[in-house]
Amino acid sequence: MPYLLPPPRAAQPQRLLAPTVTHLARLLLTHAPAIPPLLTAILPSSPSLLTPLLSHLLLSHSPPLPALSLFRRLLELPHFPVPESALPVLLRLLARSRRYAHHSFQLLESLPSTHPHLLSVPALSVIISTALCASAPGASFAAAVSCFESAAAVWARAGRSFGAAELNALLRVFCARGRVAEARALFHRYCDAYPPDTRTFNTLLLGFKEAGHAQALDLFYHDAVLRGFVPDAVSYCVRMDAYCKKGKFLDALQLLDEMRKRENCKPTLQVFTTLIYGAGIVRDAARARRLFDEMEQSGVTPDRGAHNALMGAYVRARDLQSGMALMSEMEQKSFGLDDVTYNTMLCEFQRAGDLEGIWKIYTKMTGSGFMPRTRTTMLLMKVFCENGRPDLGLELWDYLIGKGCVPHRHALDVLVTGLCCRDVVGEAYRCFRELVEMGMAPTERAFRVLEGFLKKKREFGKIDEIRQMMKAIQLEEHQAEEEAA
Template sequence: MTTPKTLSKTLHSPVLLPSPSLDQIAKLITTHPSSLPLRPLLHSLLPPSLLSTSPSFLPSLLSRLSLSHSPSFHSLHLFLYSLITLPSLPLPDLSLSLCLTLHSLSRSHHLPSSLHLLSFLSLSRPSLLSPRVLSLLLSSPKLNFPSTLDLFARAEKIWARAGIPFGPEEFASLLRTFCVRGRVVEAHAAYKRLYSKFPFSQRLINTLLLGFKQSGDVDALDTFYHGLVVRGFEPDSVTYCIRIDAYCKNGRFEDALKLFEEMDNRENCEITIKTVTTLIHGAGIVKNPRAARKLFDDMGERGLSPDRGAYNALMGAYVKSRDMKSAMEVMAEMEMNEVGVDDVSYNMLFCGLNRTNDLEGIWNLYQKMVQTNFIPRTRTIMLLMKTFCKNGQPDLGLEVWDYLVGKGCCPHVHALDWLVTALCCRGAVQEAYRCFKDVTERGQVPSQRAFRVLESSLAKEKEMEKFNEISCIMEDLRASRCVPS
């Protein structure tokens, strides 16, 4: 029997509402109006108790915002809010969160914001500054040679203010930045200009070799390498891996195997999982799945346990040979051994099934992916959307769209192009309008193609109210695109 005392206690007890999930929080942030400040929303969604009990929650949420192509200031505000609200977050999670934030800022070409953030961290959390962070700062493809060197010098001052050494590792990050862009000549020029400031290291030479490899010029790589050997350079495991990878990517698998044997006979060079995985990739390029399988099976004799990368390389070898049955068996083997599949695994299988026109196989694999709550990356989303829409099944594309939006991840605007066009061609104009609104509500600007197709379809349907609405939305988005609140 309920007494007045117990009733009063019940009425005055706090009601414990369930905490929102990662999907719900991501969706609320991405749909938050850009005209309103974000901090009050973050304060209500992310209490310190949630961040402290789930340390990996912050990088997971930032990763989800990146997948949603959310405006970069969302990531910046979220990172700063978490840093100030709960400064005791573990360093690894904060480092990963900083990298995700810088990646978002770099993708949006917000260089001043990146510099201000690093300047703030140099005084408040200097331990977060690292060569990886420097690489992300320098990664904007719009930077020319003088601008990159100037930014490198500004970063050196930030590191000095934090009391952190700025040495060979940071110099290697600069060289790697040029190499990743395929600008090997500029990397070599930067090396000649600045090498006297930094002590020699094996990593610097390997970074330059990596640049020659990424340029695809194996002859230039060999010339540079043999010139170094004449001057007394001793190759290490990384050096051999770079040269083996260069041969593999140029279809010279037999030459790569000879290098592998030479490496195996040297005392100072350890065979690693990465070395064997590179060769498995090479076997796939020349469509030799038998050699790939042998290399994979021989890893156990060397005391190596295959990781996800090795499994993916083996799967890729079967996919390139159009042996989809064996490729699917590799995925089953990964699951049985609890290795875990990633977007690379799914993307390779989807590509292989697409080449063999196996639409049913693609749908079955997609259903399997959904059952595990896996969120694919942009390239896999685009592949699925393009495949379903080109094959006259936009209803399947719409299901993919709804699954992703329900997870708080809004697909790229190019996926919207395919879906809106296919839906409107099938007369599903209301569904196309809904998807269009999903994008605009998250602050993204749809392409002119999607806008014109939907505008024309709404006019034919005499939906003038929605016709005028999307016209006003597009004008507002174009006007405020580069002006974050």
């Protein structure tokens, strides 16, 4: 049987491009801990680039310190208008690292006197979530409550209102983790100080849904209605999603009929998307398509999420041809393809063992300049290396590095193993160095595999280098932990 992946390609020279978010991210990472003068020259004249730059660093698994240093430098500039959307992204970057999570609230406390406009509900959500995750299981509830009350004091110093929206953020953090009993306790604790709104009840409904308690959700819903709660389209959407995830698709469809009988409660884009997703769960692709077509008849325009839900239904029904046709339709409609689109199709081609299909999706993705998220990167890296084509894994690695992305260190594990097994130890060593130079710590597994193959080649100088790299990284982590303590 002929091999379905393409033959190895000759290395192509890299082109020099005009400064973009990708190039700015790479510039920042390669000069860390220093801040490149080019960044402090470009960003003050183009402040709208800051949020995309931080988002790029977040999605590319970059270390948080360069982003934190850049953000603090920009805060010091007297007339730089820091976008409100930038802070939540930076806080998420910090929250992902145990070494830097403690900087989050310190940064928030410094803002009332200089940048009060940055104190927003999204920023509060990330701060509370960080406090919840960074604490010991038994102390996490108290840590989140303390964080919420401290934030109320910070908001007060800045002269900003603190009410139902902020309470909803607190409840949402607990509900998103299925801790709905604690969310209800917090609701009763603060409902007098911060009068709830419709979104508050919807947040609690969402909590029951995320916890998988469909029966408790129904009881809470009907009790709230008896107490005067007026459900809206979001309320119905949450209940539909709960039914769909339990495989009760017909019950979800009955709620659609119930919605249509109510005044001022028309089905929304989210409602149709949820039902299309539910049809996919029960592998009813025909029903999913009818719901999709029904959207426009109801005056609702499908978006990329609705197309992805329909694609998921096709994939669950093992209809790859319709999935590929829908992908082309999305491009024709200029929706663009996102990581959900690519990952959905790649997973199904992987399940079917269709390497040619995977290659088509991969070339489409890289040809458009799209930067995949970690799950898609890992899927592709495993497919390439496990099928004896680590050269394609190396091509993917260089593509990501060229986009200013720091590949996940587990991607390095797979690539180093694949390259070394094919006797391409020099390239494995280069990738190992690149990850370290971008501020990320390789795993012990990658180190041991590379060390073993370098010993076989008697490359003792390189062995000493990677040992020194690992020692330096471990020392940095130890120092950071001591500073955090």
